[in-house]
Amino acid sequence: MGQDTLGAQGVVLMRHVPALGIAREDWVLAGLLLATVVVVSLLTPAFLQPENLLEMSRFFVETGLIALAMAPVIITGGIDLSVGSIVGLSVVVMGLAWRLGHLPPALGVLTGLFTGLLCGLGNGLCVARLRLPPLIVTLATMALYRGLALGLGANAPVSDFPPAYYELGQAYYTIPGGLQVPQQLPILLLVLCFAWLALHRSVLGRYVYAIGHNERAAWFAGVPVARVKMALYAFCGLVSGLAGAIYLSRVATAKADAGTLMELDVITVCVLGGVSITGGRGGVAGTMLGLLIVSSLVRGLTLARVPSEDQKIVLGFVLLLAATVYQLLQWRGGRSGPSGSRSSGDERRIPTAEGE
Amino acid sequence: MPPTGTPEGTASAAKITVLMVPKLKGIDYFNACERGAREAAEALGNVELIFDGPVEDKADAQNQLIDGYIAQQVHVIAVSPNDPDSIAPVLKKARDRGIHVITWDADANPERSGREFFINQASAEAVGQALVDEMAAQKGPEARVAIVTSSLTAANQNAWIKAMKAHMAAKYPRMTLVCEPKPSEENQQLAFQVAQDLLKTYRDLDGVFAISSVAFPGAADAVQQAKLSGKVAVVGLATPKPMKQWVDAGTVKTVILWNPVDLGYATIQAARALVDGQLAPGTRTLAAGRLGNLTVVGDQVLLGPPMKFTAENIAQYDF
Known part of the structure; x- marks a missing residue:
């Protein structure tokens, strides 16, 4: 593949992800979200109350933040399994910083962010510079970072934080109308804007898709593959540190088991949101829709008193349903050819070529 | 109704x-x-x-x-x-x-x-008393006993040990602890070894308290393998189902729990x-x-x- 092809591919990409970074799959997701909301509201009227929806956001901000950083990683064909462990390690470091240094909240959060960034850089170094497979690297660092967290946090959890530490995860802004908006929600919106600009409105974003579609071609075309990957994994770590800070504030405790199994929640959200695990596909809008669908399902079914184990079954079916719909869309896209839909056959063939 | x-x-x-x-x-x-x-x-x-x-x-x-x-x-x-x-x-x-x-x-x-x-x-006092009373019932008020605990920092176990010592002092002044409580962490193999060492070191030991769900089976196993079932009593806390085999074998007479x-x-x-x-x-x-x-x-x-x-x-x- 020469530079020419990539150039064409780039143009196609921009067509495939039109005006707002909203792809065809996203309309399917929007429909799925609507269906979810209708079903759970029928089961329990309490679900649609604004207070409930805002309260729900307190619990999805952490997962949502990391999903926004994970999506670009997966789009490049990578994965980061260590995010839950990074949350745990950041939380423990913040706890230690408080216990040993009595840092004010802002500085305490900085230690968490810094920890997350370091962890992310470590992943990036192995994936981008040493060219090790991301699955293996982050499987290893998942164990490594969790082990560090358990080791450092062995001397009992820290929970004697001053009240100022609880702002980030437990305080609310009151908006006109008397509604209470959790303080962490605007943070998610900020990161959402940033991720959207970076992925759908910048050269970096185009590099990300180019790498995901065909890494070798991207490299020949002059895309700084290693630097892009480094940046993505570092960002993923940084955001996991941020999620850790919010988590610590929300549960008022720094304990080494923070973020356990969180990587699975994050990957679920991304994959449900149409981010293709084989790379090259997905976007910010879909990821957020995936987050809203999972959260609404869990919250709504809890409100409807559906036992936890049955919720898992429903979630599993929804995920399978989404995966099936994506596959059908891809087949159709592949057959319909350039004149069929907005997204041309050219663009469809590239990601599926490896899968077939 | x-x-x-x-x-x-x-x-x-x-x-x-x-x-x-x-x-x-x-x-x-x-x-x-x-x-x-x-x-x-x-x-x-x-x-x-x-x-x-x-x-x-x-x-x-x-x-x-x-x-x-x-x-x-x-x-x-x-x-x-x-x-x-x-x-x-x-x-x-x-x-x-x-x-x-x-x-x-x-x-x-x-x-x-x-x-x-x-x-x-179960309050710590109630647990401590039940354990000590059971040992006294099996081995008499002058029994020579040892304790295998989980870890030396476990809050529950330490509260029970304190209550056990208090109850011994008050009701069975002639019951003797041959040594300080031995830790077995959360490791059944270690509990087995610790109990084995106790049996070797203190030939006249009458009973072992094994006060965690991991220590209890470990200690019972050690006594049974040393063919001391009946001679050395094992009294402890655990859920009954996992302990059933040692109760059936007669090594353990009583499992205490709520x-x-x-x-x-x-x-x-x-x-x-x-x-x-x-x-x-x-x-x-x-x-x-x-x-x-x-x-x-x-x-x-x-x-x-x-x-x-x-x-x-x-x-x-x-x-």
Whole structure:
């Protein structure tokens, strides 16, 4: 593949992800979200109350933040399994910083962010510079970072934080109308804007898709593959540190088991949101829709008193349903050819070529 | 239909909804708790019980679950917290919304969570006394004994050891601890070795207290393999089902634990009484249906003396 092809591919990409970074799959997701909301509201009227929806956001901000950083990683064909462990390690470091240094909240959060960034850089170094497979690297660092967290946090959890530490995860802004908006929600919106600009409105974003579609071609075309990957994994770590800070504030405790199994929640959200695990596909809008669908399902079914184990079954079916719909869309896209839909056959063939 | 032992008027009171949250759903111990809770809800007739908890070992799962139920106005939240501190904010929030909060099986940080009562399945004193009395019954008041504990920093075990020593000093002054308590961590193999070493070092040892669910089988195994069953008594705390093989073999005569079915039953009784105002600060006794009157000390409801599982009854229990 020469530079020419990539150039064409780039143009196609921009067509495939039109005006707002909203792809065809996203309309399917929007429909799925609507269906979810209708079903759970029928089961329990309490679900649609604004207070409930805002309260729900307190619990999805952490997962949502990391999903926004994970999506670009997966789009490049990578994965980061260590995010839950990074949350745990950041939380423990913040706890230690408080216990040993009595840092004010802002500085305490900085230690968490810094920890997350370091962890992310470590992943990036192995994936981008040493060219090790991301699955293996982050499987290893998942164990490594969790082990560090358990080791450092062995001397009992820290929970004697001053009240100022609880702002980030437990305080609310009151908006006109008397509604209470959790303080962490605007943070998610900020990161959402940033991720959207970076992925759908910048050269970096185009590099990300180019790498995901065909890494070798991207490299020949002059895309700084290693630097892009480094940046993505570092960002993923940084955001996991941020999620850790919010988590610590929300549960008022720094304990080494923070973020356990969180990587699975994050990957679920991304994959449900149409981010293709084989790379090259997905976007910010879909990821957020995936987050809203999972959260609404869990919250709504809890409100409807559906036992936890049955919720898992429903979630599993929804995920399978989404995966099936994506596959059908891809087949159709592949057959319909350039004149069929907005997204041309050219663009469809590239990601599926490896899968077939 | 007013159940026996419950004051008049309770049954006619409006139906309440109680959310009961175990540490983990689907394991034998908590299934037994749920059975007792359902029994109490049925006996009372005016309690709707929701028994739901985490299905995976995830730090945050209880918080999220409880927060969801706060929004739908349950009357009482009864939780066995995985962590006493990280559960506190969500319990505090429930209290602020006027929902009653009690803990059972394990306690939450009382100040920070604002929980009203802890249904305590066994006070340290009761456990300590039951262990020592059982040893005295098997080996006499002058027995020479040793303790195998979990880790030297385990809060529960240390409280029990303290109570055991106090009870020995008061009631069996001639019972001797041959050495300080030996740690076995959470490692059955280590417990086995520690017990083996004790048997070798102290040839005249009469009994071993093994006071964790890991130490107990380890110590029993060591005594059995040394062919000292019957000569050296093993007394300890564990759930009965895993101990059944040593009870059947005669190495262990008695397994001491509380009855989780009763714990669940008492929790629902307490929840109902709390809403009705019959359980309030200053209350001394709680009428708890078939369990009779339970003692209330401060903000703790005591389930009563621990239960003994022996060769006669151990087969009946599935936890």
